[in-house]
Amino acid sequence: LPVGELVALVGPTGAGKTSLAYLIPSLLLPSSGRVFIDDHDVTDVDIDSLRQQVSYVFQEHILLSESIRGNLLLAKADATLEQMTQALTTAGCMEFIEDLPDGIDTVLGRSGDTLSVGQQQRLSIARGLVRDSSVLILDEPTAALDPRTENKLVTSLRAAAADRLVVVIAHRLSTIRRADRIVFLENGEIRDVGDHDTLMASADSPYREFVELQAGS
Incomplete structure (x- = not known):
């Protein structure tokens, strides 16, 4: 492939x-x-x-009770804001992140339940994208x-x-x-x-x- x-x-x-x-x-x-x-x-x-x-985004979404930024940095600790924003945009996250009180620094609830299931899914995809690996x-x-x-x-x-x-x-x-x-x-x-x-x-x-x-x- x-x-x-x-x-x-x-x-x-x-x-x-x-x-x-x-x-x-x-x-x-x-x-x-x-x-x-x-x-x-x-x-x-x-x-x-x-x-x-290789980045593998599983069907079960595992998000920490941490900020959106913090969840993305789990995938790539040295990711820049530009890289994170690009990944979030590609995954369709920016449209709901912009409505959150603290944007990318909004702290998620337990297991990410601040977000809908669909939003959690897109954020998990963004986390996979931010690693910028050869295979996703x-x-x-x-x-x-x-x-x-x-x-x-x-x-x-x-x-x-x-x-x-x-x-x-x-x-x-x-x-x-x-x-x-x-x-x-x-x-x-x-x-x-x-x-x-x-x-x-x-x-x-x-x-x-x-x-x-x-x-x-």
């Missing part, structure tokens, strides 16, 4: 999407086969060095977002993918169809790879069958 792409991992529950994503930063080791990043087998690379190159993995990044906010976020993520690889685990077709590349998994195997239009044009595409089944359910 080359830098510069937004890649969607797609498939039914239990297909292996998260397991595949876990292989990239060696959160899970392959039982067979090998994983390479920049032509290096991940098992031969220093684990700390590898994970500095997002688990269900639009699950708690309304269609308008989702559209803006996916547009921003496509722009952010210009100089990094962005991998999203996604269920929403509105997110999936805008990916540069779709990797469709089923029963632990990769069954289809391609963009949405190409795969939907193939009569025997497992991805197309999955999409049509979802649309009819």
